[in-house]
Structures are given as C-alpha cells and as structure tokens.
Amino acid sequence: EAQVTQNPRYLITVTGKKLTVTCSQNMNHEYMSWYRQDPGLGLRQIYYSMNVEVTDKGDVPEGYKVSRKEKRNFPLILESPSPNQTSLYFCASSPRLAGGYFQETQYFGPGTRLLVL
C-alpha cells in the first residue's frame, strides 16, 4: 500500500532531550516536507527536500534539523526541544513529474503528536 509513515505517533519528552521523528514513504517520491499544526494557525512548513541531499528551510525552521540521505526517509530532528515545539507534526511527499516539476497534490502521513514538558 502506498503510504507515508511516521514514528512515533505520540511522544512525551522533556526540555532539552534530543529526539528524532522518522518519516518514510514507499512511493519513490522526490519531494518531502515537514509541517507543524497548531490551533488557529493551520499547518506551517518547517523544512522541505526536493531530492536526496537537497534540503531547505520552510517558514518555521528554528529549532529543527532534517536530513535526506535516502530518497524514502526524511527524519525531523529536535536537538534541544522546548515547550513551544509542542505540536502536531505531519510529513508529506509528492513525486516529480515529467518536465521536472513536483506534483501539486501532496500525500500526508498520519501525524506525530509531540508534548515537550
């Protein structure tokens, strides 16, 4: 089944304790992205990647890192989490189409709910 998976789905941690949220897609998509969802703010893009070893900042990158060593995986790293990073995180992916552009419709993972105490 074509899908985007995230792990863990729920995480409670403490301030300053490094954590990684994994994202994996089995659709061979070039484009992957991380969003955070906060009440009243919708979803905001954190980082995105257009291909292996190609990453760039979104709108709210502070406090986050990403890496794209393999096409299928795009982990989100919080080196020193803080309470303001308590949020619901979504990973998304889309393929590159003929002509080099990315498909406009993105596929979303199930979300990771993070609580930083």
Added chain:
Amino acid sequence: AQSVSQHNHHVILSEAASLELGCNYSYGGTVNLFWYVQYPGQHLQLLLKYFSGDPLVKGIKGFEAEFIKSKFSFNLRKPSVQWSDTAEYFCAVNAPRSSNTGKLIFGQGTTLQVKP
C-alpha cells in the same frame, strides 16, 4: 507574501443542513487551490483541488468548491451534511509548476461539528 484565510473557525450544524466554508487567499499570480479534511485522529486527506478549467470542482463525499478569481476565493460547499462530516477542514494553496517549491500554504482550519 502568500496567505490563506478561513473565515469560520468553528461551525456547528445539524444533519441535513447545508454547508459553506469560506476561504480567501492572497497571491499575485496563478495558484493551485486545495481543500483537505482531517477526521478525528486521522491524517490529512485531499477533498478536492483546482488547477485550471471549470471553476466549479467536485470532490469526494459530495463536496464541491467554487473558484472565483475576482474575489480570490475558493469556498467549500456541501448541500446536506452528515454526522460523519465532523472534521477539521483546511484550505491550501501553492504556486503552479513553473515556480513550485512544493510548499503548501494552509489556512487556519475550520472545525465542523455536525449534530445528529
């Protein structure tokens, strides 16, 4: 900067009532428009999208949306809601392919509660 605004943050309806959720965007050029739905505890799913052509688009589960270019709007409608439509609805835009970095810009979301 591009932005998306959803006017209704929380909507409560009875079953069989008609639904219209407002969405306005600000962007100087051509955009692609989406409505996503998030059912309780589930991930985002695409309801419908508009890229070009007929401004009235039909999506899944009886939803439709109308793109009105002069008003920069893309309102979502359903003639008769069901209890199972209880969910959060997000309007989103991104740039067309020529300048597409892939980023979706989302509105704040509208929580729809349908009472049986």
